[in-house]
Amino acid sequence: MSTTHPTGGDVPPEAWSGVHRGPLRAGEWVRLVDGKGRKHNICLEPGKTFHTNRGGMSHDDLIGREEGFTVTSTSGGEYLVFRPLLSEFVVSMPRGAAVVYPKDAAQIVAMADIFPGADVVEAGVGSGALTCSLLRAVGPHGKLTSYERREEFADVARRNVTQFFGAPEGETHPAWSLRLGDLAEELPASGERYDRVILDMLAPWECLDATADALRPGGIVCAYVATTTQLSRFMETVRLHGGFTEPQAWESLVRDWHVEGLAVRPGHKMIGHTAFLVTARRMAPGQVAPLKRRRPAPGAYGPDYTGPRAPEAVDEPETSE
Ligand SMILES: C[S@@+](CC[C@H](N)C(=O)[O-])C[C@H]1O[C@@H](n2cnc3c(N)ncnc32)[C@H](O)[C@@H]1O
Numbered sequence: 001m002s003t004t005h006p007t008g009g010d011v012p013p014e015a016w017s018g019v020h021r022g023p024l025r026a027g028e029w030v031r032l033v034d035g036k037g038r039k040h041n042i043c044l045e046p047g048k049t050f051h052t053n054r055g056g057m058s059h060d061d062l063i064g065r066e067e068g069f070t071v072t073s074t075s076g077g078e079y080l081v082f083r084p085l086l087s088e089f090v091v092s093m094p095r096g097a098a099v100v101y102p103k104d105a106a107q108i109v110a111m112a113d114i115f116p117g118a119d120v121v122e123a124g125v126g127s128g129a130l131t132c133s134l135l136r137a138v139g140p141h142g143k144l145t146s147y148e149r150r151e152e153f154a155d156v157a158r159r160n161v162t163q164f165f166g167a168p169e170g171e172t173h174p175a176w177s178l179r180l181g182d183l184a185e186e187l188p189a190s191g192e193r194y195d196r197v198i199l200d201m202l203a204p205w206e207c208l209d210a211t212a213d214a215l216r217p218g219g220i221v222c223a224y225v226a227t228t229t230q231l232s233r234f235m236e237t238v239r240l241h242g243g244f245t246e247p248q249a250w251e252s253l254v255r256d257w258h259v260e261g262l263a264v265r266p267g268h269k270m271i272g273h274t275a276f277l278v279t280a281r282r283m284a285p286g287q288v289a290p291l292k293r294r295r296p297a298p299g300a301y302g303p304d305y306t307g308p309r310a311p312e313a314v315d316e317p318e319t320s321e
Helices: 084-094 102-111 129-138 152-167 183-190 204-214 228-241
Strands: 028-035 039-043 047-054 057-059 069-072 078-082 119-123 145-148 176-180 193-199 215-225 246-250 255-262 265-271 276-281
Touching: 028 084, 039 047, 039 084, 084 102, 084 152, 102 129, 102 183, 102 215, 102 276, 119 129, 129 145, 129 193, 145 152, 145 183, 145 215, 152 176, 152 276, 183 193, 183 204, 193 204, 204 215, 215 228, 228 276
Parallel strands: 119 145, 119 193, 145 176, 193 215
Antiparallel strands: 028 039, 028 078, 047 057, 069 078, 215 276, 246 276, 255 265
C-alpha cells in the first residue's frame, strides 16, 4: 500500500514558491473568511485562541488539517480556512507605500517578460508587493535587486517578502538583494547589467539614464505610473534618449461579473484606475531604432507643452485639411 500523502508531498523548499501543500502546520499563515466575506490572516500557534466577534477558535483545531475546510467559533460563527494566495497576501499585508495590485503585477510579469533565471532590478520596493511576484517569476536561479530610498519602507518590504516566502530567521529568498538608496545613483555605481528594469516611483524619468546604462541589448524597461502627466513625461524622456524602441503605453481594467441563473451582469464594484504601464526595449550600443514618423496630434507640443520633446516628434509638420 502506498504511504504517499493523498495530496502529495510539500512543494520542494528549493523552489522558493512561498506555497505549502498538505496539513496546516504551526508557524504558517492562514486566511479565515466569514459569511460576510470579512478576512482575517492569522499565524498558527499551538495553544493560542483566535478571538472573533462570534466567540473564540483554538488554533489547535486548525493545525494538522488539510486547508479548504469550515470551522465554527464557540458562538457559532463559520469561517472558511485556506492558505492565502500571493494575490490575497499582497493586498492584506502591512503597507508602507501603496502597492502594485495583482492585476498590474500580472501585466508586468507578462509584458516585461520576466523569466526564470532573469536578472531584474526594481525601484522602489515600497511594501514589497511587486517584489513577491518578481521573485516568483525569476525563481531561485535568477536575480532581483530592489532599490528603496526610504529605510522604513525597506523594513516593511523585508518583513513582507520574508513572511511570504517563509525564509528562516535572518535569511531571505536567495535571488533577492534589497539595497537602500536611490536607483539613479546606486545602479550606475554598482556597474551591474540587467535584463529587465522595473520602475514604480513618482519620477521614473530621473532613472532613465541609469536604466539605459544597466540594460543589456534587447532588455526591457517597464514603468508603472499613476497619472497622465507622469505617463507623458516618461514616454517623451524615453523617446528623447534615443537608445530605446518606441515606448508602448497601456492600462488594464478588470471587471468582475455577477452570474446567477439569468441574472448575468457586470459587478457593481470595479477598480476604475490603478496606473499606466509603459515598456520599451533597449537597443544595442550605438544603434537607434528607426524613427517613428508621426504627425503630432494638434496641440500635442503646443505652447502649453513644457516637457521633454524628441526632435522626431515634429519632423512631419502639422497640416490642416
Ligand atoms: C509606490 S511605492 C512602490 C510600491 C511597490 N512597487 C510595491 O508593489 O509594494 C514607490 C516607492 O519608490 C521609492 N522611490 C522613489 N524614487 C526612488 C528612487 N529613485 N530610487 C529608489 N526608490 C525610490 C519610494 O520611497 C517609495 O517607497
